[in-house]
Amino acid sequence: MADVVLICGRICSGKSFYAKNLAEKMSAVTLSCDEVSADIFHHSEGENFDTIAADIKRYLHKIAARIVKAGGKVVLDWGFWTKSERREVSEYYAGLGISFEWHYISIPADEWQRNIELRNASVLAGETTDFYVDDGLMQKLLDRFEDPERDEIDVWHEFKRL
Numbered sequence: 001m002a003d004v005v006l007i008c009g010r011i012c013s014g015k016s017f018y019a020k021n022l023a024e025k026m027s028a029v030t031l032s033c034d035e036v037s038a039d040i041f042h043h044s045e046g047e048n049f050d051t052i053a054a055d056i057k058r059y060l061h062k063i064a065a066r067i068v069k070a071g072g073k074v075v076l077d078w079g080f081w082t083k084s085e086r087r088e089v090s091e092y093y094a095g096l097g098i099s100f101e102w103h104y105i106s107i108p109a110d111e112w113q114r115n116i117e118l119r120n121a122s123v124l125a126g127e128t129t130d131f132y133v134d135d136g137l138m139q140k141l142l143d144r145f146e147d148p149e150r151d152e153i154d155v156w157h158e159f160k161r162l
Contacts, residue, residue: 002028002101003068004093008080009105010145011133012115014159018105019077024044028073031060035077038129061092068098081145086152106147107159 005022006028009015016032019042023030033056043050057078067095078085086102093100107115116133131137150156 001040001073002099003073004064004098004100005073005075006080006086006089006100007075007077007105008086008102008148008153009142010079010081010112012073012112012119013107014115015079015105018103018157019075022073022103026075027158028075029067030077031064032077033057033060034059034130036060043129043131050113061089065096065098070150074124078104079145083148083152086148093124102148102152103155104150105157105159108134111159 005026005028006018007015007019007022016034017033019030022028033053036056037045037053037124060076064076067074080089080102090102091102116138119128119130120132122128123130133141
């Protein structure tokens with residue numbers, strides 16, 4: 001297993017669940033943009049979201065490299081939505097001589113919609129601090145996410161409902 005595992009997938013595809021289980025198997029540290037956003041910014045980034053998210057990602061990549069250099073393993077739990085981001089991240093870790101793997105969570109459209117509905121219900125019930133996925137956010141997500149090609153991904157994980 002690589003020193004850094006990068007989890008690619010859409011919002012509500014099961015990335016965090018997958019990352020948690022994988023990190024336990026690997027005895028790895030999980031780094032999550034969503035966790036930083038919730039714990040530090042309380043999801044209040046507003047119109048600065050994209051800038052703050054980019055800063056969080058840059059910082060977490062530095063921390064991941066430090067963890068690996070100290071002998072640990074890391075699972076990066078965020079979506080890596082674009083081909084250019086995936087390419088840049090691959091170049092970053094390769095340039096540092098750090099082994100890495102891409103894992104993609106593939107989810108059928110009906111299961112994805114079900115996960116979004118479950119998430120929204122949890123948000124409305126006050127059970128989570130996650131973002132509510134309204135029509136506007138959904139369109140933004142659909143417009144931005146670029147499905148990876150098979151040759152970009154080392155492990156193609158098919159979503160399975162528990």
